[in-house]
Amino acid sequence: MVELSEVSDDKEVELSEEEQKIKDQNDKLREEEEQNSLPYRWKQTLYDVDVTFKVPAGTKGKQLDIVIKTDTFKVGFKGQPPITEGKFSKPVKSEDSTWLIDNENLEIHLEKVNKQEWWENVIVGAPKIDTKKIQPENSKLSDLDGETRSMVEKMMFDQKQKSLGLPSSEDLKKMEALEKFKKQHPEMDFSQAKIN
Template sequence: MASPTDFQKYDSALLGILQHEGEVTKFLDVVFGFLFRKTDFYHVKTEEDPRYGFPEGVAENMIKSHFIKYKGVTERMVRAALERKKENEAKAPDNAETAPTESNAEKAPAESSDNDPKPQTSASTSAEPSTNEMPKTQEAFQSNPESYNGAVREKYSWSQNYEDLDIVIPVDKTIVKTDQVKVDVGKKSIYVSIVNASGETDVVIDGELTHEVRWTETTWSLEKGKCITISISKNVNFWFKALLTNEDEIDLKKIQPERSMADMAPDELAVINKLQFDEKQKRLGLPQSHELKVHEMLKQGWDAEGSPFKGQEFDPKMFNISPSSVQ
């Protein structure tokens, strides 16, 4: 699915409309009015004419789901900005004292490694929690943003939504440059390595992904001395039970599968709306979708030439229709 930045090419045109109308309310009226005049957005698809519109309730759900989607994006951006601000404020005293130049930043790891290797070991250990400290249940994974809908592993954690995967790899404080990191994501593979302070290469991840991904859209970043973050788009939108094929699988029944209805395929939406319609009809004591389909077929014979019911009002109560009678 497209991200918010994918639509920046339309900003000039949309800003022009917004500036001309002067109010968000009027801007929205323009947008929804366009859908009214030029599309079948407001038409309800029927059995008699299935060519136009959407099933009952789908258009409303689209509007609501898009609102929820971008509201969520905004909330995440605000939270991330506040977290970065808190982290920067907490680090400010240390940065003021150590703030190394580029040459000092390169030199510091070597000095630390030669003179006192123990702190390096300690730092590395703190970046990679021991097995005893690692959360092991899906409930624990869900409480951590870095393993939300995913899991915490020995050297990394991964999270997911319906479209994307995010991997967070803790690094030693000496990892301050991107050329110390190698990230290689293929169609169904991932390799991540780090050059440590002593110049040795530590392989963090090297394995086969459980499903194919859009490897060309992969992005990654290094937060100096803290972590590597890798973002990968899924090739097909569904939930991963594990990041790698040799990993333990997570319990998908315990994740939080938030998914916008606007992100679903038309056939999936049709199924969901059919279920919602049938549940509503059932509560009201009215015919469900499978019964209505049979009723339409029976009506054709009801008024056919030679039918004993011709000219009479169709009475669906005369028929007991099972759900299996129509596929």
């Protein structure tokens, strides 16, 4: 058995199930500590990112210095060094991003430009999260746009058909086209016809 200390950093090491479980727990704890050290909390969906800062009770919007551009971000109090400032890890739609003060929380809502990827962090250089371990919330078909919804419905239909040993939607289209062609050409013999 190879000991971990004998293997260089650039080689992948197969871990036992128990070792992998311990490694995952340690990684999760480290990630939580790193995220807790940030001056904000954040969460995301594929569509947006919400960033929350603690502010003193009674803070007014006019006291804050907030700049949200497509690729840069700055939050602080006027006349003081920023609480956080930097380049976004991915671009945002600045015109669709908003902020508000709710009790002792400054809540900033950022709309992602690319709604097909997870962010590792809000600001470049901030501690990263492992995006492979994100468990997205289940969405409803009604939440999807028309084109995406029809594609998902087709995939669900095909998966159900396959599990029942029945033809897929593409196979059904081919069979329908063949039947139509047969009716248009009754003089032809289709007894040996195959659908691929």
